[in-house]
Amino acid sequence: xxxxxxxxxxxxxxxxxEEKAYDIEIIPFDVILGSKxxxxxxxxxxxxxxxxxxxxxxxPLTSQITPYRFQEIFLKxxxxxxxxxxxxxxxxxxxxxxxxxLMAKDAFFEEHPEYQGKVKIDVYDGRGYNxxxxxxxxxxxxxxxxxxxxxAVRTYLSENIDNRQLYFGIYSLKYAGKSGRIxxxxxxxxxxxxxxxxxxxxxxxxxTAAKVRGEGKLISKAATLAVNDMEPGTPYxxxxxxxxSCRDEMTKIMTEKTGYAPDGYYxxxxxxxxxxxxxxxxxxxxxxK
Numbered sequence: 001x002x003x004x005x006x007x008x009x010x011x012x013x014x015x016x017x018e019e020k021a022y023d024i025e026i027i028p029f030d031v032i033l034g035s036k037x038x039x040x041x042x043x044x045x046x047x048x049x050x051x052x053x054x055x056x057x058x059x060p061l062t063s064q065i066t067p068y069r070f071q072e073i074f075l076k077x078x079x080x081x082x083x084x085x086x087x088x089x090x091x092x093x094x095x096x097x098x099x100x101x102l103m104a105k106d107a108f109f110e111e112h113p114e115y116q117g118k119v120k121i122d123v124y125d126g127r128g129y130n131x132x133x134x135x136x137x138x139x140x141x142x143x144x145x146x147x148x149x150x151x152a153v154r155t156y157l158s159e160n161i162d163n164r165q166l167y168f169g170i171y172s173l174k175y176a177g178k179s180g181r182i183x184x185x186x187x188x189x190x191x192x193x194x195x196x197x198x199x200x201x202x203x204x205x206x207x208t209a210a211k212v213r214g215e216g217k218l219i220s221k222a223a224t225l226a227v228n229d230m231e232p233g234t235p236y237x238x239x240x241x242x243x244x245s246c247r248d249e250m251t252k253i254m255t256e257k258t259g260y261a262p263d264g265y266y267x268x269x270x271x272x273x274x275x276x277x278x279x280x281x282x283x284x285x286x287x288x289k
Contacts, residue, residue: 002083002084002149002150003083003084004083004084004086004144004149004150004153005025005077005084005086006023006024006025006086006088006137006140006144006153007024007025007026007073007077007085007086007087007088008024008026008027008087008088008089008126008134009026009027009028009029009065009271010026010027010028010029010040010041010269010270010271011029011090011095011269011271011272012088012126012130012134012137013129013131013134013239013266013268013272014137014138014266015265016041018138018141022138022141022142022144022145023141023145024137024141025077026041027065027070027073028041028042029063029064029065029270029271030062031049031061031062031063031270031271031274032060032061032062032063033056033060033061034058038270040062040271044270046241046267046268046269046270046273047242049269049270050273050278053175053273053277053278054278059175059178059274060175062095062270064096064097065097065101066100067100067104067107068104070087070101070104070108071107071108071111074104074105074119074121078112078115078118078119083118083120085120085121086122086124086140086150086153086154086157087101087121087123087124088124088126088133088136088137088140088157089101089123089125089126089133090133090271091127091128091129091132091204092127092204093205094129094204094206098123098125101123102123108121122154124157124158125161125204126161127161127162127164127202127204128164128165128166128201128202128204129201129271129272130166130239130268130272130284131164131237131266131284132165132166132201132202132284133161135164135237135264136157136161136164138264140156140157143156160286162203163286163289164202164284164285164286165201165202165226165287166201166202166282166283166284166285167198167199167200167201167225167282167283168199168201168222168239168276168280168282169197169198169212169218169222169280169281169282170196170198170199170277170279170280171196171243171277171279171280171281172277173187173190173191174187174191175273175274175275175276175277176197176276176277190211193213194213194214195212195213196213197210198210198211198221198225198282199276199282200225209225210225219249219250220253222281222282223250223257223283226282226283227258229288230283230285230286230287231286232288234285235263235285235286236254236258236286237262237264237265237266238250238251238254238265238266238281238282238283239265239267239268239280239281239282239284240267240268240280240281241268241276241277241278241280242279243279243281246279246280246281247281249281254283262283268280
């Protein structure tokens with residue numbers, strides 16, 4: 001009889017409520033800020049991390065999840081009787097974590113041949129951050145809870161992850177400039193001219209989709225870009241950071257534009273905030289067929 005475990009990392013930014021409700025295993029990233037190291041979702045929650053960022057001038061650094069850590073998790077779940085481990089991870093082009101999981105999978109079966117044929121491990125590249133793959137992970141875990149078999153879960157993920165996209169506006173270029181997501185020179189000029197970029201995450205890439213002058217137009221522009229690209233009538237999710245008023249404004253604008261409300265909210269955690277800063281707002285969705 002199948003026993004399915006859905007596994008992801010903390011850059012998926014799945015809420016604690018959904019993590020518990022659907023029994024999702026979330027592997028946290030370690031974050032270094034100043035002279036201290038924190039385990040995201042364990043040592044500090046999102047609001048606590050935002051506060052730490054405000055108090056420290058240093059750029060937060062996140063570390064990859066190691067092959068050894070994955071092997072530990074695979075063994076633990078195998079010993080608990082799970083027959084199918086479905087692993088969906090952070091963008092492979094932005095972190096070595098996905099590659100480490102593939103290495104760990106091979107090493108696991110070499111070191112534990114007794115699980116060959118008894119445990120199946122499928123590792124998926126989430127191709128982005130936050131709700132880009134966090135939302136499909138939640139749906140996959142919900143499918144498991146509702147009785148779907150492993151093949152149905154794998155089919156769902158294979159068909160949906162590649163078609164996800166996210167537009168989000170960045171209110172301050174301080175962190176993006178330092179992290180290299182946006183060149184430092186461009187970040188400096190942008191701040192001087194009060195230009196705010198709207199980033200696009202799709203197909204493992206982060207690119208600048210548009211720029212607006214001032215904060216007032218940021219949310220409406222991101223919403224317009226999202227509605228233009230999304231499959232009509234499909235669910236969408238609002239992404240936000242430390243400012244809940246941005247979340248509420250995006251919800252209002254997107255509801256007016258689409259005729260229906262978002263079906264989820266994803267607050268950025270340490271992995272995304274370290275590169276984009278704590279104040280962002282955007283929309284994740286399924287692209288047009």
